[in-house]
Amino acid sequence: MSTAELLTIVPGSPVLSGLILFIIALLMLYLARAPSHRAIRSVGSILHSAMRIASRSVLRGEQYLVERNREVLLAAGREAVERSIEREFQRVDAVVKRDLSAYPALQLKLSEQITLIDEDYRESTELPPPSPAWVGAVKAVANIQPQGDGTVADILMEIQESTEKQYKKAMNDYRDSMGVRHALLKKMMPHWRKLAETLYKVGKNITGLQERAKVIDRRMDEYEQIRAGSVRAQQTLTSSSMTQFVISGFVLLIAFGGAVINFNLIALPMSEMVGGASYIGRYPMASVAAMVIILLEVSMGLYLMESIRITNLFPIIGSMDDRMRRKMIWITFAILLVLACVESSLAFMREQIAADMEALRHTLTTSETIQPVNSWIPTVGQMVMGFILPFALTFVAIPLESFVNASRTVGGVVAAAALRWMAFMFRLLGNTAKYLSEFLVNVYDVLIFPPLYIERLAFHRTAEEQIHPQEGGL
Amino acid sequence: MKRFLITLTILGACLFFVGCSDVNSHSRGVYLLMDTSGTYKNELKKACSIIYYLLGTLKPGDSLGVARIDTGSFSEKDIVAKKTFDNRPSVSNQQKRLFKDRVDKFVASVKGSPYTDISGGILQAVEYLNETGAGEKYILIFSDLKEDLRKGYIRNFDIEMPRVHVVALNVTKLRSDNIDPREYMNRLEYWQKRAQDGGATWRVVNDLERLDTILADR
Numbered sequence: 001m002s003t004a005e006l007l008t009i010v011p012g013s014p015v016l017s018g019l020i021l022f023i024i025a026l027l028m029l030y031l032a033r034a035p036s037h038r039a040i041r042s043v044g045s046i047l048h049s050a051m052r053i054a055s056r057s058v059l060r061g062e063q064y065l066v067e068r069n070r071e072v073l074l075a076a077g078r079e080a081v082e083r084s085i086e087r088e089f090q091r092v093d094a095v096v097k098r099d100l101s102a103y104p105a106l107q108l109k110l111s112e113q114i115t116l117i118d119e120d121y122r123e124s125t126e127l128p129p130p131s132p133a134w135v136g137a138v139k140a141v142a143n144i145q146p147q148g149d150g151t152v153a154d155i156l157m158e159i160q161e162s163t164e165k166q167y168k169k170a171m172n173d174y175r176d177s178m179g180v181r182h183a184l185l186k187k188m189m190p191h192w193r194k195l196a197e198t199l200y201k202v203g204k205n206i207t208g209l210q211e212r213a214k215v216i217d218r219r220m221d222e223y224e225q226i227r228a229g230s231v232r233a234q235q236t237l238t239s240s241s242m243t244q245f246v247i248s249g250f251v252l253l254i255a256f257g258g259a260v261i262n263f264n265l266i267a268l269p270m271s272e273m274v275g276g277a278s279y280i281g282r283y284p285m286a287s288v289a290a291m292v293i294i295l296l297e298v299s300m301g302l303y304l305m306e307s308i309r310i311t312n313l314f315p316i317i318g319s320m321d322d323r324m325r326r327k328m329i330w331i332t333f334a335i336l337l338v339l340a341c342v343e344s345s346l347a348f349m350r351e352q353i354a355a356d357m358e359a360l361r362h363t364l365t366t367s368e369t370i371q372p373v374n375s376w377i378p379t380v381g382q383m384v385m386g387f388i389l390p391f392a393l394t395f396v397a398i399p400l401e402s403f404v405n406a407s408r409t410v411g412g413v414v415a416a417a418a419l420r421w422m423a424f425m426f427r428l429l430g431n432t433a434k435y436l437s438e439f440l441v442n443v444y445d446v447l448i449f450p451p452l453y454i455e456r457l458a459f460h461r462t463a464e465e466q467i468h469p470q471e472g473g474l
Numbered sequence: 475m476k477r478f479l480i481t482l483t484i485l486g487a488c489l490f491f492v493g494c495s496d497v498n499s500h501s502r503g504v505y506l507l508m509d510t511s512g513t514y515k516n517e518l519k520k521a522c523s524i525i526y527y528l529l530g531t532l533k534p535g536d537s538l539g540v541a542r543i544d545t546g547s548f549s550e551k552d553i554v555a556k557k558t559f560d561n562r563p564s565v566s567n568q569q570k571r572l573f574k575d576r577v578d579k580f581v582a583s584v585k586g587s588p589y590t591d592i593s594g595g596i597l598q599a600v601e602y603l604n605e606t607g608a609g610e611k612y613i614l615i616f617s618d619l620k621e622d623l624r625k626g627y628i629r630n631f632d633i634e635m636p637r638v639h640v641v642a643l644n645v646t647k648l649r650s651d652n653i654d655p656r657e658y659m660n661r662l663e664y665w666q667k668r669a670q671d672g673g674a675t676w677r678v679v680n681d682l683e684r685l686d687t688i689l690a691d692r
Contacts, residue, residue, distance in 0.1 A: 271534065271562070275562065276561050277500070277501055277535020284500075353564060356563075357567060361530050364527075365526065
């Protein structure tokens, strides 16, 4: 028996059957109105509550994540500033060691120069001995008027001549002495210059130190702000992290391009070494081997950078004692060098294989034999690239470290935003469920409006009868 | 404890590599059947260009066999050249050169056969391809597909060739096909049915300008 037959109440009259069924359904719905309303409302309420709880949990998680991000950000910033301050102190130390360690020698030099200048100055201040005391007496006698006595006149004449002679001699002595003093002062000039030069150098070093001190002051201010966890410091650090993330990501992309070129350079000749028909999974063994070599180079580069203490991805390497670290530098460098040589030879082999393949293809397409272009430029170019690329990939460690550090902050910010969005969606869904249940209740009433209408009419009449019983009775 | 951890790590690495190693063969096996009967012998230069294309396309580790279709093709004597190329590209290139020389010599000295045993050739091809263990198997039939068996030769049975791609190349129209084209259609249908009944796929490539479609997976 089909469903249509089952639903046929009055055989041969589907419209009538349908109408009867409709009325039955209407009555059923009317009778079940109150529990149905309660059921719909409770479903809406359950969903609303569940979503609110979920939203609150997600928001709590988001707050926890924000707090964690803040701690991570401040810790990273603190570490960066500490490093920067340490570097500044190292520079100051270098300046002090380089320039001020020679300060005693410099001081000795300065005092020697000063002594020399002093001596010269002293010598230059020495005056010629003054005229003897009797010169005044003679001068007084020479000034006596002759008054007609010839002998006295002669004596006086003699005295005058002798005085003039004495005067001339004194003048000559004075001139000679002045010359000597000028010569001494002239001799002082190089000492003065040298002294000025030395003092300028000292002044410059002191200025350099002052500048470093200013930088250290600035860094210390930053450090204090980070330690205090100020909003400004957080904003600066977040912005800096974002910038670092973008820049390091861009550099990593460039490095990835380099790695791809490197891969293409060695994948073909690798098939000569490991065979061209072996596969690991879906990938040819030669490609996997080439990839492994490139990854090895990147790893060695990472270790080298760690050993030189340029990066700090593996604290265990950074905290090794200097002798071991130096050993590690040499070992990683040696491995890199070997790998670079291997790549270079593979690049050479690639050129050979490519030329052979080209020759074969040519033989297959034309009957003529052509002379291959005998140019060494591509071969040498490929070999040089094969040698340089491993070393170039070494420097991937620097942007990688920045990327890893920045991605912690950026990832945290993105995750917090995603959680906020999730919380919003939960709230939205909860509220939608709540209002949807109300809407469904209304739709339910709209569906059963005929019995409801009748009920209202009946209720209205009963109410009127209750209000005005005498009128009803009349 | 430390030793145990090291052993565990090594075992894990071994398991990883064993798990990763692919059991499916990635190599390709191609067997070309060349019709040398009657006037079709003149088409062999075109077959040569197909062989050259295959030599240029197949990679180290792949296999190539070239055989003629004559009176009784189910025979090793009809194989002109066959080779599974070495894994190393340089050696493989050398092998391809030798292969080409052998095919060239054959084409220069080939004599026409009175009968055409295509089924025997296909049987031989299936046998060879199964021996190579190739992951992808192709049988290329360079013929007008007009089978003409010598009296007494029995070939009216199903040929099992599961997962083999059969490609009919340069299926030329005969004079009789021009009079009644249904003959041509029937011929193609007959071979398609035989290939598909044996578990193979079927394709016809008449445009030899587009050789790259020959080894394209369906």
